[in-house]
Amino acid sequence: MRVPVTEADRRTPLHRAPAAFKLAGALGMVAGTALLPRRLDALYCAPAAVVVLAWLTCRMPLAYAGRRLLPVEPLILGVALLTLARPSGAPVFLSTVVKSHLCLLTMFLLTWTTPFPETLQVLRRLRVPAVMLTTLALMVRYLPVLAEETIRMQRARASRTFTRRRGAAWHNLAAIIGQLFVRTADRAERIYLAMCARGWK
């Protein structure tokens, strides 16, 4: 589901704030949250209040956060559930869940208020290794391309799939994932050549 975003949504003080300030703030928040005690107490109110305040200020749509939270939720719960295996693991379980959500929401607020190229520029100024920056930039650039390619493959398969059997659907999905992997490797090779053609070393 696409979240409708108007220009007015993007004209909040947090959107206008310098990217370096927002990045430093977000990293500080994540580090601070991670260092909180491994049981829920009043200290957790501080990062939670910051997140709520920032959320209200920048008017991030609920669906924007929800759509991004959903795929990582199983991972968070999986890790948190492991803590229950320990004796008196319940407080650790709760603190892991809350910490993870606070950190993720902080990063969603950063991505909502800061265009990715601005974040990259800040990282470049901070002298983050070029290979890491290029990898990040390529990932963001090619995610939509891969998504479009997946949709095209899905449609092509669907147009010649004449059964609604669950097995066929799984078979198609597996084939698409396999094909996508091969095509992505081919594309990566072509991208590398195109980069070399413009002087990349």
Added chain:
Amino acid sequence: MSVAVEIRSLSYRYPHGGLALENLALSVNDGECLGVLGPNGAGKSTLLLHLNGLLPEHPPKEPSVWIGGEPLTAKTLDAVRQRVGLLFQDPDDQLISATVFEDVAFGPRQLGVEGPYLRSLVASCLGQVGLRGFEERAPHHLSHGEKRRVCLAGVLACKPTVLVLDEPTSDLDPRGRREFKALLQSLPGAKLIATHDLELVVDLCSRVVILDGGKVVAEGPTVPLLSDEALMLKHGLEKPHILLHRHPHG
């Protein structure tokens, strides 16, 4: 007139063993536009990759390609590569950055260009391809024609003396094709265009070579060569529609 590109005895075998190019020789003069034609699998794209030193995987000690008189070897690779601008067939392979500005700036940055000069260079290259003001746009939000123009701007930003274009008009609508053709016409320097768009070749190229099976099977002025219907059919091509209605003497 000086020679911009010279190829002598160029052969290339794919890593899996198939022969892609065999003892190929051709040259392009400064300011000349050469069309490279041939059926699928003839070796056109492989040839273009050699001009930029992207193939063979390890540059040979004995050169087969000369750009502006300079041999393409491991030692000269960087300098020669800068002089050859290569436009790839699929713009999505070439547009690698999150914004148009970053993408056009990619090549100059590799050459150490930064600051106000970089900004003015990017603006001027975007102006040259008719995309002034597109700096902050994301490549995946552009139309196919716009993507191609951004790719060309990124190539022009490296100030090449030779432009090498792989299927530059594929997937363009008629208007996009017309505009892109006019844009290519306006650019100075030597050009090599590998394409199946024969009308583009008739309009832009003064000379063509036909590749088949990795060899040059025909070479000559565009109109007489493309009018040879038997030759064209033999090599998986067709006499272009535009020549069917053209008087043989102009």
